[in-house]
Amino acid sequence: MSELPVADVLAAEPDEETTLPPSKGDSDLGGRTLEEVDPGDALVHVRGLKKHFPLRGGFLSRIQGHVKAVDGVTFWVGKGETLGLVGESGSGKSTTGRAILRLIEPTEGTVVFAGQDVTAMDAEDLQALRRQAQIIFQDPFASLNPRMTVGDAIREVLKVHGLARGEGADARVRELLRLVGLRPEYASRYPHEFSGGQRQRIGIARALSVEPEFIVCDEPVSALDVSVQAQVVNLLEELQQRLGLAFLFIAHDLSVVEHVSDRVAVMYLGRIVETADAEQLTRSPKHPYTRALLSAVPVPEPGRKRERIVLPGDVPSPIDPPSGCPFHPRCPHPLKDQDCARTVPPLAEKAPGQFAACIKEPAYVAPTGS
């Protein structure tokens, strides 16, 4: 076994710029960028969002650097629409979800919600925002007080926002539980008495209690078994239709994201590398990372021949991201060259409504005079 060679594809950790061929001069910087697009009256419009966490260490714990968790992200979510935000661990997708609700303070950029600038809001405005924009988490158990009955947990939200008290609150709790497919008498039970799927329903009921227009769903089904995952996904879609909700659906599972989303944005190292209509993105991805991600999703269909693109190496650290295109050290694009290590690629239009941050993909230029 000792003399066996290592497969090239597994020999991870590609060398940096040194191995890049010289520029071929075919870089494509033309076309409209996502930042130039006017989304009209989007419910949520995020522009140039950044979140840098200071990195302290050494004597007196001085700031020694920054983790660029989110590094200039632009997107929007329309009324009643679902935008899927997909990425691997460390891509900054969850930080993005929290920063737009100001659960953590953004470093830079603007977030406009229903015409109001969230980044400029004071405490009172934020309280009002939380009646319109809510979040549900991967592990609802962690966000539920184990000593509080489910009914009390929901009543608390109603009370904080001054929405209902006493009998009125009780009736509302029963209504909410029914809405998410739970029995109203569950109101008197404690969180530990529920299964994972039921707890997620409770998390959803709590988020819905304020009648929001927009919900950030942060990996809401990742911890659930397949059969239960389908139940929760269907519930979210049904509620969206009935209540006209808009979702930012954050997940690492591309299959789930594709299923629930109208549009999808793919994140890598704190940036959006591609965004398009969900079907378009799946059918003809333009960014090499999206292609690799799609090809890596195992499909339950044995014997199906398909080209799996196995990316070498790991996701680099956001403390010291690669220069130029953050994906270039792992990129399998045949045209990759020195320009990729030098130029930060703009999120440019590559097909109508499809934007990708890759200078080696030809830009789409809208026909003039139409």
Added chain:
Amino acid sequence: MALLEVRDLRTYFHTEGGVAKAVDGVSFHVERGEVLGIVGESGCGKSVTSLSVMGLVSEPGRIEEGSSITYDGRELTTLSEKEMRGIRGNDIAMIFQEPMTSLNPVFPVGDQISEALRLHRGLKKKEARGRAIELLQLVGIPVPERRVDEYPHQLSGGMRQRVMIAMALANEPDVLIADEPTTALDVTIQAQILELLDELRERLGMAIVLITHDLGVVAEVCDRVVVMYAGQVVEEGPVGDIFGRPSHPYTQGLLAAVPRPDRREGTLAVIPGTVPPPTNWPTGCRFHDRCPYAWDLTREKMPPLFDLGGDHRSRCWLVEHPERREEVERTRPVFTGGAAQ
């Protein structure tokens, strides 16, 4: 004779709240060089099955009388702990979902691989180190001469899983049991590890038992599949049959519930309810309370594992009563909207 044969395995946990029959009469076999997938949702008993094979079930868990696990014709359930230690890691090795819990944080990874070699093979320190470097190279770790001296926390999740695999391979086992080896990893890293396992199987001819909840992973790497539900095998067969012609409603429901990026559809098919607790399995067919086809017989009598031919078996009364399937499907659609074929 199969390399590894499990027959009527029952592993019960005797707790104050009752007897949890986590594994309740499970049989399967693994041939040399093949990949067997054991698939099921949480609480189905797939992990306890693998721990039972490894002799790692601890109190209050117990492998019950009448259970049999043979490796290369040798009965394992009656071995002493000392004898079992000779098998574990040497002939049958195991890797887990979260490598960090199996790696000792205070020792360099190289020392941890060497330890297995010095224990089982009696290698000298220097030889063991050289072999550890070879193993790290085999599992695709770059610059192994340097990585051998690093500590687990210095490695990424994917690298740690590679180290775990290197440790498991140290003594060239015949069987590798991999319990959710890629569940904690990102999808691009998962692809690397699956590729690695497949390549190692081909090169070293070892058998792999892959335990997972991910049907996509099963379809890509397994030769045969065992589907578990509520402590039992409910369906088993060659991977093409399980995915192409699933027989058990649970298997059909699972396949239909998976969203697929290559097929956009409306509502996902749903299996109603949740897995019942192991202290109180339902009577009759254990799936009956979630099954769209359930009728009196299924509620009262547990179905045997019916033979469908070609190594394909299904624990469902519908095999004997196909008219019931037609009857139900005439009145309402079952598991539609998903990827059921």
